[in-house]
Amino acid sequence: MPILSHLWIILALPLAGSAINGLLGKRWPKSAVNSVAIGAVSLTFLAVAELVREFFQLAPDRIPYVGDYFTWMIAGPFRVDFALQVDQLTVVMLLVVSFVGMLIHIYSTGYMAHEGGYYRFFSYLNLFMFFMLTLVLAANLVVMFVGWEGVGLCSYLLIGFWFLKKSAADAGKKAFITTRIGDFGFTVGVLFVFATFQSIDFQTIFKSLAANPVSEGLLTTICILLFTGAVGKSAQLPLYVWLPDAMEGPTPVSALIHAATMVTAGVYMVARMNPLFSRAPIAMLVVAIVGAITAFYSATIGLMQTDIKKVLAYSTVSQLGYMFLGCGVGAYAAGIFHLMTHAFFKGLLFLCAGSVIHAMGDEQNMMKMGGLRKKIPITYWTMLIATLAIAGIPGFAGFFSKDEILEAAQSGPHANFILWLLGVAGAALTSFYMFRLIFLTFFGEPRYDEHAVHVHESPKNMTIPLMILAFCSIFGGWFAAPKLIGGIDHFSTFLDPVFTMYAPSAPPPAESAASAGVALAHALISWPVFVAILGLLVAWWFYIKSPETPKRLAKSLHALYILIFNKYYVDEIYAALIVRPLLWISTHVLWHVVDERVIDGTVNGVATVARESGGELRKLQSGNTRSYAAWVVVGAVCFTFLLLLVLGMR
């Protein structure tokens, strides 16, 4: 079992690629940098493929497979080993991360071909792969946190890749700081976990939890704290504000980090900790509520954005909400399924957007596009496929995953009507704004100067990944298809052991396989499908058939329009309520008072005391002999007095 016994190879490859490119790549030609970076990530993917093959040969009692490499730290009872584990969930995540990562690396060679800092980009990208894989492979909370923080770091570095541009640098900072808030909650959660279980190792925690029950209040606290980390990292309400700004980074970065992998870390974490969450229903409810509200809320903002990448950013926030909704209602497998399909179609959407931007000479405003359908056909078709997937049109990947989530919300063990309603409404809006994007960008008359912009299709190293991802966006969801025709959902079945090994109660009896036709009909004639098609039709009406309708609607619902167009002023509210007071405190209290007066004052004060007292003492050397004589006498008096005291005479 070469790979399984040496899991660290999967981590070492991208790390080596990052180090080589970062340290040596500055003077290398682009081809050399490419070979190192693409080579590293391709080898990683091959290693993962081999790992999967070996995994399938493992006996079930050896899963999860844990590889313990060295003891990282021991502080009394607190012990952290650098240990990696592989179970079914890990396998899914590894495949998604390495496969999509590899495709995006290849795409970047085309997209970033004319950019400066080429080697730096690929160094960071490889580094990101390293940290993400660490996060996914981790066997305990601390190693996962290393990966967690590491991807945050790479996100900051990559968002602010064009660091000379102020808005990009600010966006990087905003991302880092906002996720930091979540990370603080996560850290406290880890501390609570350690306090409760005396260990931060997953298997140890889960076994201990199954054997000795822990108070529900404590579990709820832990889960909610861990979830705040997910809220930050996966951009849910209220910590989502960094993700739209993160679009300042290059488009491949948006695709990889802010669509396919990093932002899904929160979902992965919740799924990984499912034994804890399953025993804390209140926490699950919180997760589901946050997910559902975010899904709907973010979709409303996406309705009115004009920047093509911003629409996709809000769409990502919204889809992440769906994943959390899935986990929150107990359908962990559905949440992960949606994570996987989302990686495919959202990654594809971003890459296509990059292709459009590349074609339009770096224009990102949809209002200045139009009629690109015939000019960049490959991009158009792949983007259309991705849009069909995300909208949940039957047959495409997104349909299967979104449908499973909404079904769990409707009739699963933790079902909730309002949450289901929010999910369906969000699906409607999703379909609408995504098709709005397609129609504005690819249909209609060109709204730009055709002589100034030379629209051209992207080179092969960009279009081939698009086509591969389009293929996955169609067929990637078909693991679950057999369920509709009387078979079983392969995906959920595969992931089942992860979610049932330490589950609190016996899983509900598998629904008797309904007859083929009933299941299929039930799936097709359902609300999600209806609203998806509805959204498509309304978008067609608004943007193709009668383009004045949006303007009229905006005028008549002016207040609402302004509110949503300005993203509900959330950024402004945060700035006023949180940022400005903090800055004020930092400047006026911490800086002027504590730093300048107290700390500097103390240090300078010591120096001043020394100097002043020295100055006074210096005056003793007056040169006047009589005063010297007087001092001698005074000294003699004191000395005699001391002697008297010592010798004890009265």
Next chain:
Amino acid sequence: MIVPVSYYLVLSAILFGLGVVAFVFKRNVITVFMSIELMLNAVNLAFVAFARAHNQLDGLVFVFFVIVVAAAESAVGLAIVIVLARNRESLNVERVNLLKF
């Protein structure tokens, strides 16, 4: 009536104290030197008194040496005074003020 030794000691103390007063108070360099001699004499008296009290001669030996050293010291000291007076035209101890900060 016998004079107790402590009386001699008190006398010695008084003379010493007066010597100190003169040391601080007087402005003529030579007078300051003389006050030092006065102090030394007072100490000699104390030594002799203690020698008497213990009936040992060692105190007297010490007195002997004090006198010798005082002699040497006055010789050198007065030589310095002469040089000072030559350079400064004044015997005021307050004019000897070059050793300042």
Next chain:
Amino acid sequence: MSLPFILFFAFGLLAVAGAVMLILAREPIHSALALILVMICLAVLYLLLGAEFIAAVQIIVYAGAIMVLFVFVIMLLNMGVEERTNFSKFAYVGVVAAFVLLLEIGHWMYHSAVGGATANGAEPATAFSTVDLSTLLFRSYLFPFEATSILILIAILGALVLARKEE
């Protein structure tokens, strides 16, 4: 009121008076003469205590040589009454301190173990023997004796070098 007692008080008072005169005199020559008086009184007191040799040495060396040297220098440097300068205010603190010192030491001396114990006081049965003193000097204290002779040599050289007129 035995004779030693009267003698002690008389010469003691005289010594103190001399010291006070040293302080109060305006001319340095008066101070020198006062100091000579003090020394002579002290010589008498030494005799009272039975230290004959020391009394003699006091008169011959101290009063007879050292003070004569002082007088010579005063005569040589004939500066008269010097100006009243008052650069140092701190000196007056010194005066007060000096009095405090006086009291301290006096108190101490009075209460020292020696003082009280020797009730058989200062009157010796016999005076100190000069023979014994010289034996002590040339046997136990030989080294300091020789060292002081070198010291005197150095003092002479030093005085010569210092007071030489520059050519």
